[in-house]
Amino acid sequence: MRALLARDLRLAVRAGGGFGLGLAFFLIVVVLVPFGVGPETAILARIAPGILWVAALLAALLSLDRIFALDHEDGSLPLLATAPLPLEMLALAKALAHWITTGLPLVVAAPVLGVLLHLPGAAMPWLLVSLALGTPALSLIGTFGAALTVGLRRGGLLLSLIVLPLYVPVLIFGAEAARRGAEGLPAATSLLLLAGIGLGCAALLPFATAAALRVTLR
Amino acid sequence: MSIWSYANPRKFLDTTEPWVPRLMWLSAAVLAVGLVWGFFFTPEAERFGSSVKIIYLHVPSALMAINAWLMMLVASLIWLVRRHHVSALAARAAAPIGMVMTLIALVTGAIWGQPMWGTWWAWDPRLTSFLILFLFYLGYIALWAAIPDPDSAADLTSVLCLVGSVFAILSRYAVNFWNQGLHQGASLSLDAQENVADVFWLPLLVCMAGFVLLFVALVLLRTGTEIRARRITALRARARRAEPVRA
Numbered sequence: 001m002r003a004l005l006a007r008d009l010r011l012a013v014r015a016g017g018g019f020g021l022g023l024a025f026f027l028i029v030v031v032l033v034p035f036g037v038g039p040e041t042a043i044l045a046r047i048a049p050g051i052l053w054v055a056a057l058l059a060a061l062l063s064l065d066r067i068f069a070l071d072h073e074d075g076s077l078p079l080l081a082t083a084p085l086p087l088e089m090l091a092l093a094k095a096l097a098h099w100i101t102t103g104l105p106l107v108v109a110a111p112v113l114g115v116l117l118h119l120p121g122a123a124m125p126w127l128l129v130s131l132a133l134g135t136p137a138l139s140l141i142g143t144f145g146a147a148l149t150v151g152l153r154r155g156g157l158l159l160s161l162i163v164l165p166l167y168v169p170v171l172i173f174g175a176e177a178a179r180r181g182a183e184g185l186p187a188a189t190s191l192l193l194l195a196g197i198g199l200g201c202a203a204l205l206p207f208a209t210a211a212a213l214r215v216t217l218r
Numbered sequence: 219m220s221i222w223s224y225a226n227p228r229k230f231l232d233t234t235e236p237w238v239p240r241l242m243w244l245s246a247a248v249l250a251v252g253l254v255w256g257f258f259f260t261p262e263a264e265r266f267g268s269s270v271k272i273i274y275l276h277v278p279s280a281l282m283a284i285n286a287w288l289m290m291l292v293a294s295l296i297w298l299v300r301r302h303h304v305s306a307l308a309a310r311a312a313a314p315i316g317m318v319m320t321l322i323a324l325v326t327g328a329i330w331g332q333p334m335w336g337t338w339w340a341w342d343p344r345l346t347s348f349l350i351l352f353l354f355y356l357g358y359i360a361l362w363a364a365i366p367d368p369d370s371a372a373d374l375t376s377v378l379c380l381v382g383s384v385f386a387i388l389s390r391y392a393v394n395f396w397n398q399g400l401h402q403g404a405s406l407s408l409d410a411q412e413n414v415a416d417v418f419w420l421p422l423l424v425c426m427a428g429f430v431l432l433f434v435a436l437v438l439l440r441t442g443t444e445i446r447a448r449r450i451t452a453l454r455a456r457a458r459r460a461e462p463v464r465a
Binding site for chain 1: 350353354356357360361364365370373374377378380381382384385388389392393395396
């Protein structure tokens with residue numbers, strides 16, 4: 001599993017496109033928002049947590065179809081499936097690799113972009129913690145969606161249609177935690193629920209992902 | 219003889235076919251009774267005026283929107299466990315019906331909300347979770363349509379239906395947490411102390427029965443169509459194979 005993870009990370013960095021793209025997309029969405037809603041500091045500060053969350057979600061979505069598509073195209077997916085590693089662990093490793101290449105950079109970049117949106121300083125730690133807890137769930141759900149649509153031509157759009165409704169609970173609790181943090185309200189409940197969703201996804205979704213992969217590889 | 223013998227497509231068609239028109243007529247009759255009763259022979263509720271009458275479409279369609287998904291969930295489980303094709307096709311057949319029911323519930327709710335709340339739409343937990351349910355239906359139907367191989371399509375959509383059910387329930391409680399809304403609480407639960415008065419409750423019950431009958435009839439009809447479509451594809455494939463190779 002460690003070898004697989006290392007391989008995926010190396011591929012993501014060296015093959016280009018995957019690693020920086022999500023981050024650039026995140027940046028562009030955040031930069032576009034003030035053009036859309038106007039530059040007033042008060043408005044921007046109020047909507048900043050939500051905007052950052054939605055932008056992070058879209059950026060994570062952008063790179064989902066690469067999780068299995070490249071392996072499927074060059075034929076390494078069947079090889080990986082016949083390896084002694086269970087398919088469930090493969091799904092988990094893929095999700096982890098996706099999180100390290102997209103989720104983690106987003107978490108690191110979020111405070112900088114928060115400054116651009118006049119996010120109050122007190123909200124920063126809450127935003128960071130909520131993103132750090134929420135993005136792994138996004139990667140896990142996305143891996144499941146990618147496994148459902150792997151092998152389909154033009155699966156990208158369909159993937160978004162399937163995955164976005166599944167993202168709703170994560171987005172609600174994540175943005176809620178960041179918003180409450182920004183307004184100085186207690187945010188621990190939403191954070192706990194968010195962490196619960198993340199752990200539940202990590203425990204259960206690899207099985208669904210593996211089931212979908214088995215069907216695709218049949 | 220067990221219920222599983224109806225998993226044979228031939229037997230399923232032979233059994234359900236005569237029932238489809240009967241159920242259609244029955245549901246039309248029941249709906250006519252319920253709607254006429256509800257629209258013309260019930261008093262206008264205080265505070266609501268005549269706008270309360272839309273409840274006879276709103277509540278039953280909302281009920282069926284959720285029940286259709288439940289039926290798809292059960293059918294998907296049966297397909298995953300016992301591999302009966304009729305079951306997978308029934309789940310496929312129910313999805314567009316459920317989607318339309320969700321849409322009816324949303325639209326009648328908006329029409330009702332305009333005079334009552336002064337707005338077509340509010341980000342209320344119930345409204346929002348129905349919108350999300352609508353998106354789930356969309357994704358499910360799109361996945362069925364996108365996969366060419368019927369067995370893989372049935373498998374993958376079943377898995378999506380299972381995972382989607384969990385997330386739909388999760389979203390339902392998440393939006394509750396997110397925003398408190400305008401929509402009133404359940405007015406028709408069996409264990410509540412205070413329910414809607416009987417004058418409204420009885421015609422509503424008739425309308426709900428009519429919607430259930432309509433749903434069953436439509437699902438049987440559409441499942442039959444799906445079975446036939448599958449058969450035509452199989453026959454075409456066989457004909458193509460039988461064709462002599464031209465030199």
